[in-house]
Amino acid sequence: MRLAHIKLAGFKSFVDPTVISVSQDLVGIVGPNGCGKSNIIDAVRWVLGESKASALRGDSMQDVIFAGSDNRKAVGRASVEIVFDNHLNKITGQWSSYAEIAIKRVLQRDGISSYYINNLQVRRRDISDLFLGTGVGGRGYAIIEQGMISRIIEARPQELRSFLEEAAGISQYRERRQETFLRLIETRKNLTRLEDICLELTSQLQHLEIQARIAKNYKLLQEKLHRSQSLLWLQRRTEAINQQTHAKKEIQRLETELEIVLRDQHNAEREYEKIRTKEYIVNDKLLQVQGQLYAIDAQIGRLEQEINHLRNTIDRLAHQIQEAENQLERSNQLKKTKLENLAHWYQEKESGIKSPGIYS
Numbered sequence: 023m024r025l026a027h028i029k030l031a032g033f034k035s036f037v038d039p040t041v042i043s044v045s046q047d048l049v050g051i052v053g054p055n056g057c058g059k060s061n062i063i064d065a066v067r068w069v070l071g072e073s074k075a076s077a078l079r080g081d082s083m084q085d086v087i088f089a090g091s092d093n094r095k096a097v098g099r100a101s102v103e104i105v106f107d108n109h110l111n112k113i114t115g116q117w118s119s120y121a122e123i124a125i126k127r128v129l130q131r132d133g134i135s136s137y138y139i140n141n142l143q144v145r146r147r148d149i150s151d152l153f154l155g156t157g158v159g160g161r162g163y164a165i166i167e168q169g170m171i172s173r174i175i176e177a178r179p180q181e182l183r184s185f186l187e188e189a190a191g192i193s194q195y196r197e198r199r200q201e202t203f204l205r206l207i208e209t210r211k212n213l214t215r216l217e218d219i220c221l222e223l224t225s226q227l228q229h230l231e232i233q234a235r236i237a238k239n240y241k242l243l244q245e246k247l248h249r250s251q252s253l254l255w256l257q258r259r260t261e262a263i264n265q266q267t268h269a270k271k272e273i274q275r276l277e278t279e280l281e282i283v284l285r286d287q288h289n290a291e292r293e294y295e296k297i298r299t300k301e302y303i304v305n306d307k308l309l310q311v312q313g314q315l316y317a318i319d320a321q322i323g324r325l326e327q328e329i330n331h332l333r334n335t336i337d338r339l340a341h342q343i344q345e346a347e348n349q350l351e352r353s354n355q356l357k358k359t360k361l362e363n364l365a366h367w368y369q370e371k372e373s374g375i376k377s378p379g380i381y382s
């Protein structure tokens with residue numbers, strides 16, 4: 023398996039998309055200090071999954087994104103892709119059938135990092151798995167940068183051992199064994215936890231069974247309640263419908279009665295108006311009659327006065343008549359006396375004639 027290309031864009035000093043072809047087995051990159059030679063190795067390390075910013079000569083992982091220069095603005099994304107030639111089918115597993123294996127890593131400034139193998143998004147772990155035992159990898163022996171030889175010489179036994187194991191191709195098995203061992207410990211811990219849980223669950227089971235019985239009973243009662251409520255509701259609904267029908271009839275009847283009453287009221291009002299009109303006429307007449315009555319009363323008063331006056335006159339005249347009659351009586355008495363006297367005198371006269379010397 024041979025490295026064929028390195029493609030960089032927005033990575034450190036390689037702001038523009040740059041392709042470095044590794045066409046020969048031996049390729050040298052030369053340039054002045056600070057031109058970016060080490061940045062290329064950083065890019066290879068980074069794309070293979072390096073997660074320590076310090077290993078890439080930065081303070082944070084975002085430092086790998088082009089941070090801008092005097093005449094260029096910063097960018098928001100860095101990407102590096104390395105392409106391997108797999109003609110000899112050195113790569114095993116699911117990628118073995120590919121003639122080229124392209125590994126790509128992209129980082130956004132917001133910290134989102136993604137990995138791709140042949141443009142399929144994968145986990146970081148898939149990339150390290152791909153190169154296990156090949157010496158290629160973020161911490162493999164395949165990348166020997168400045169100062170690495172001295173690091174190997176000065177390495178502690180454990181580090182040296184990992185370099186040697188990687189070179190011997192047993193690192194993948196060792197790593198898998200370590201992983202399996204860790205998983206085994208984890209599984210044992212889980213088993214212990216499960217046993218504890220099992221014990222706890224057994225003690226809870228009885229309690230839960232009682233609760234389940236109660237819940238079952240409760241459910242049955244609830245269903246019964248639901249049925250009863252439904253029946254009650256149906257009955258109430260039927261009653262309500264009957265009441266509604268009855269009420270509608272009653273309303274119709276009352277409306278008819280109301281119409282009659284309104285008609286009667288209307289007639290009564292008309293009658294009342296007529297009677298009022300008559301009352302006005304009668305009142306007018308009454309006033310006239312009262313006027314006449316007052317006039318008659320006054321006339322009666324006058325007539326009574328006249329009657330009294332006439333009575334007085336009659337009394338006076340009766341008195342006068344009485345007086346006259348008395349007078350007449352006396353006159354008649356006197357007349358009678360006179361007549362008797364006269365008669366006496368006549369007699370006397372007569373007798374005088376016969377007997378001279380006596381006259382009346």
Ligand code: ATP
Pocket residue numbers: 033034035053054055056057058059060061062085086087088089090
């Ligand atoms: P030397 O030969 O001295 O080791 P070199 O050629 O290896 O140098 P590098 O160390 O690869 O050079 O590159 C350093 C350059 O990369 C510096 O000019 C630095 O400004 C630039 N650089 C590093 N990180 C960034 C970044 N995030 N954005 C822009 N430029 C960067």
